[in-house]
Amino acid sequence: MKKIICASLFTAAMAGICLGQTRQKMVPAPVAPASAPAFAAHPSPYNFPGVEYPRIEADSRVTFRFRAPDAKRVQVSIVNVPFDMVKGEDGVWTYTSAPQAPGYHNYWMIVDGAIVLDPGTEAFIGYGHMCNGFEVPEPGVDYYDLKDVPHGNVLIKNYFAKTTNSWRRVYIYTPPGYETSSARYPVLYLQHGGGEDQRVWIEMGRTNVILDNLLAEGKIKPMIVVMETSAVSRPGEARPGAGAPAPGAAGGPRPGIGGPGGGPYGQFMVKELIPWVDSNFRTLADREHRAMAGLSMGGMQTAAVTMANLDKFSHIGLFSGGAAVPRRARAGAPQPEPAAFDIKTIYNGAMADPAKFNKLVKVFFFSCGSEENPDALQKHQEQLVAAGITNSYLYISPGTAHEWQTWRRSLYTFAQLLFK
Numbered sequence: 001m002k003k004i005i006c007a008s009l010f011t012a013a014m015a016g017i018c019l020g021q022t023r024q025k026m027v028p029a030p031v032a033p034a035s036a037p038a039f040a041a042h043p044s045p046y047n048f049p050g051v052e053y054p055r056i057e058a059d060s061r062v063t064f065r066f067r068a069p070d071a072k073r074v075q076v077s078i079v080n081v082p083f084d085m086v087k088g089e090d091g092v093w094t095y096t097s098a099p100q101a102p103g104y105h106n107y108w109m110i111v112d113g114a115i116v117l118d119p120g121t122e123a124f125i126g127y128g129h130m131c132n133g134f135e136v137p138e139p140g141v142d143y144y145d146l147k148d149v150p151h152g153n154v155l156i157k158n159y160f161a162k163t164t165n166s167w168r169r170v171y172i173y174t175p176p177g178y179e180t181s182s183a184r185y186p187v188l189y190l191q192h193g194g195g196e197d198q199r200v201w202i203e204m205g206r207t208n209v210i211l212d213n214l215l216a217e218g219k220i221k222p223m224i225v226v227m228e229t230s231a232v233s234r235p236g237e238a239r240p241g242a243g244a245p246a247p248g249a250a251g252g253p254r255p256g257i258g259g260p261g262g263g264p265y266g267q268f269m270v271k272e273l274i275p276w277v278d279s280n281f282r283t284l285a286d287r288e289h290r291a292m293a294g295l296s297m298g299g300m301q302t303a304a305v306t307m308a309n310l311d312k313f314s315h316i317g318l319f320s321g322g323a324a325v326p327r328r329a330r331a332g333a334p335q336p337e338p339a340a341f342d343i344k345t346i347y348n349g350a351m352a353d354p355a356k357f358n359k360l361v362k363v364f365f366f367s368c369g370s371e372e373n374p375d376a377l378q379k380h381q382e383q384l385v386a387a388g389i390t391n392s393y394l395y396i397s398p399g400t401a402h403e404w405q406t407w408r409r410s411l412y413t414f415a416q417l418l419f420k
Contacts, residue, residue: 024363026393027219027416029143029409032102036140044121044134051120054107054134060099062134066109066118067092075110079403080127082110102138103405104204106131124203128195133204142213144206144408149216150176154208157280161272164232170273171198172281173208175215175222184282186419187224189269190411191294191301193321197229204404210412221419226277230257230294230301232264257301262308269305270312291418293317293365295407307350310360315418318366319410320402325376341380343387354388363417365393367410371401393417 044054044062053065064076069091075082076095085093106126109116117123123130155172175185190207192200201207207225214220261267278285292313294302299321306313324346344352351357364384368377374396381394395413397406 023390024417024420026395026413028395029397029412030141031398031409032138032140039137039139046122046133046135048120048122054118054121054132056134056136057096060102060136061097062100062136063094063096064107064118065092065094066111068111071111073112076107077110077115078107079105100134100136101400101403101405102136102141103400103403103408104133104135105403106133108132125196125199126204138405143412144210144213146209147213147216149212151212152176152178152208152215154202159276159280161268163268163271168228168273169198171202171227172277173202173211173225173227174281175224176212177222178224178282182282183222184284185222185224186289186291187226187277187281187283188315188415188418189226189228189273189290189292191230191292191298192227193294193296193298197231198227201225201227205408205411207411210408211415214412214415220415223415223419224277224281224283226273228273230265230298232268257297257304259304260308262305263301265301266305266308270309274312287312287314287360288362289314289419291315291317291363293319293411293414294322295319295410296321296402299323299366303347307347310350310357314361315363316361316365317363317410317414319407319414320368320372323366323377323380325373325380341383341387343384343389351384351387351389354390358388358390361391363393363414364389364391365395365410365414365417367395367397367406367413369397369400369402369406371399372406 038058041058042056043052044056047054053063055063057063064085066074066076066085068074071093074085074087074093076085078097083095083097085095087093106124108131109118115129117130118132121132124133125131152173152175155174157170157172158167159170160166161168178185190201192198207227211220211223211225215222257263257265261270277283283289290313292302292306293316296319299318302316303318303322306316343354366377368374377394377396381392384392395410397409400406400409
């Protein structure tokens, strides 16, 4: 049975523990209601025109077909878990999955041991290589769907970093009206996960669509979002961007997490990225109007960078990573007990003075899926509150695991807490 925690009720309980401290109300992302109408079977939206498979079945299973008449074994790897396909007399291999959670999922084919892309559908980066993807609808939920509302722009820019002697590629979301306005805007720096790069928060996360819709509903402040790879190269190494290995892949640039100044990437952000953004976009260039968040490895990066640079950031979001809790034990092993908690040393001592931390950081948000490690995360927040950290928010995504629907929901929820 899936374990689901009601984020809104838990947050209300935490607000009571905070002894009257003024807190923003956290508004969790909507999920499919039980009364939502079922959807009909249909091709995945990432398929090329006229391509029927992968097909999303009406019960959220997914059917795959792959033609390889001379292959001895073909598997489809769904979110890095391989499943054997069955070969038909026509040389076409087929497989129908178990029901999948709503949202985006990576997949690829394994043909006689070799990773092969499905040629009839689009490819995206993930797991350190290119993958295919499919999307399972969430009936009654449309906050990440394109709508007839004002749209911001997603700009792809290249800039030269002197400290690494390399060109960097960055995706920038500007809100609707940016080009015709003289206003200045707060900035959210949004980090990808391991084996990914700056593309994913647009391609899979639908960040621009989520923010456009929230803005149209008056639920968030207009903001600029900066999405860059967290990989840092030294002069002479492979540079991030076109033609470079994925961050963390063999031979590629490394994430640079931890160490003085938040590690190599933290130092890079302070010396290069933030000054470049503030010089080239109309930002509110102060800590009160600067946030950082990331998923999985990007959550670890976010925690390392922000906790070492609290003079630069006032809003922090850790999605499925970066929170100082133990990881879930492997299958069959007992659930680990929460690590020893010491407010003086946790997060590299950034919370040693809780009153100072509360003054500097307006929002400290963390999240995960209910199929990840919610018990440890809930215990962690309880410890923070008991130690006097009054600005923490916990969101648990119902029925999802370490996947994009968890992070879309996290962004939707986190964005509504920013810059208020």
